[in-house]
Amino acid sequence: MCVSAYLQAAQVLGLDEARKFALRSLDRILSEAWDKGRGLAHVIAYADPKAGIRFVRGMLDDYAFTALACIDAYEVTGAMSYFKFAQEVADEMIRHFGDSTSGGFFDTEASLGEKLQLGALSARRKPFQDAPTPAGNPSAAIALLRLHAYTNDAKYRDKAEDTLEVGEDAAAEALLQAASAPFAVNKSVVHLTDSEAVAQNLPAVLAETVPNLPAPKEKKSFAMVCTNFSCRPPVANPEELSSLLRAVIAGK
Numbered sequence: 337m338c339v340s341a342y343l344q345a346a347q348v349l350g351l352d353e354a355r356k357f358a359l360r361s362l363d364r365i366l367s368e369a370w371d372k373g374r375g376l377a378h379v380i381a382y383a384d385p386k387a388g389i390r391f392v393r394g395m396l397d398d399y400a401f402t403a404l405a406c407i408d409a410y411e412v413t414g415a416m417s418y419f420k421f422a423q424e425v426a427d428e429m430i431r432h433f434g435d436s437t438s439g440g441f442f443d444t445e446a447s448l449g450e451k452l453q454l455g456a457l458s459a460r461r462k463p464f465q466d467a468p469t470p471a472g473n474p475s476a477a478i479a480l481l482r483l484h485a486y487t488n489d490a491k492y493r494d495k496a497e498d499t500l501e502v503g504e505d506a507a508a509e510a511l512l513q514a515a516s517a518p519f520a521v522n523k524s525v526v527h528l529t530d531s532e533a534v535a536q537n538l539p540a541v542l543a544e545t546v547p548n549l550p551a552p553k554e555k556k557s558f559a560m561v562c563t564n565f566s567c568r569p570p571v572a573n574p575e576e577l578s579s580l581l582r583a584v585i586a587g588k
Contacts, residue, residue: 339365339405339468345410362405366421369394369402373439375428376402384510387523396443396463396472399429403479419486426483430495435462438530438555440500441476462529473499507572514574515559520585530555541565 342358345351369377376394406422411414433441434484442460463471477496484492508527515525528538529544535543541562551558551570558570559577568584569576 337401337405340408343405343408347412359409359413362418363410365402370421370425372424372428375432376425377560386389393445394427396433396441396476397469400441400472400479401424401432401476403429404475404482407479407482422479422483423487426479426492429479430491432477434495439495441473441499443472492499510574511557511572511577513560515581517578518581518585523585 338356341356342361346355346358362400365380368380371377374391374393376398378392378394378398378514381389395505403422403425405423406418407480410418410422423574429441432445433443439461444460446460462473465471477499479493480496480499483489498542512525512527526542533546535547538546545562545567546560549560549570551559556572558572560570561568561577561580563584568580571580
């Protein structure tokens with residue numbers, strides 16, 4: 337992000353030193369962090385000079401922002417080497433982080449799933465909300481759309497569109513409104529996306545039920561009403577959900 341910001345400032349304000357600093361920084365990242373065989377490293381140096389150098393695998397954000405920086409560098413310099421780096425990084429990002437089933441990108445590689453066993457880190461997520469830096473998925477989509485504009489390669493456009501289409505559909509919103517409407521003192525409504533409806537990310541009772549239902553695996557929106565540690569069959573119709581909730585609240 338800093339490389340891209342310096343390059344933009346260099347172009348707009350005519351700051352040659354900012355341009356040189358940005359390119360020198362990017363060259364170091366590509367030299368020390370990028371390896372076509374094992375991918376992009378998350379860290380290339382530590383503040384403590386005594387810290388040992390070890391390879392820490394990059395996250396989605398690392399790939400997305402590096403690809404964007406390479407595209408920016410190509411536009412500033414016209415050097416095809418930066419454009420080729422952008423393609424290589426983006427291709428590896430698609431391969432390691434892309435969700436070929438429901439679109440979008442996970443924040444970590446699939447191969448890391450078994451190693452991340454600390455709480456929420458065990459669940460692969462699809463970041464869409466800026467908090468506080470730009471989120472990985474929209475940043476990845478921007479990089480892919482910019483690559484498509486230069487290459488006319490449909491894979492970049494298609495993957496970007498799949499990423500932008502991930503999220504809450506109209507059916508999910510209608511079910512959420514139906515679930516939230518009736519009042520009950522002890523009623524709770526939990527809204528889960530596909531990437532959140534996994535055992536590692538759910539309380540014990542829900543973890544025993546939700547991931548085993550066919551609807552999440554089929555990427556379909558549904559609602560489920562649970563009372564006294566037992567759940568009714570899933571419903572996909574808001575009117576049916578409203579009737580079911582009224583009956584449950586009335587004790588029927």
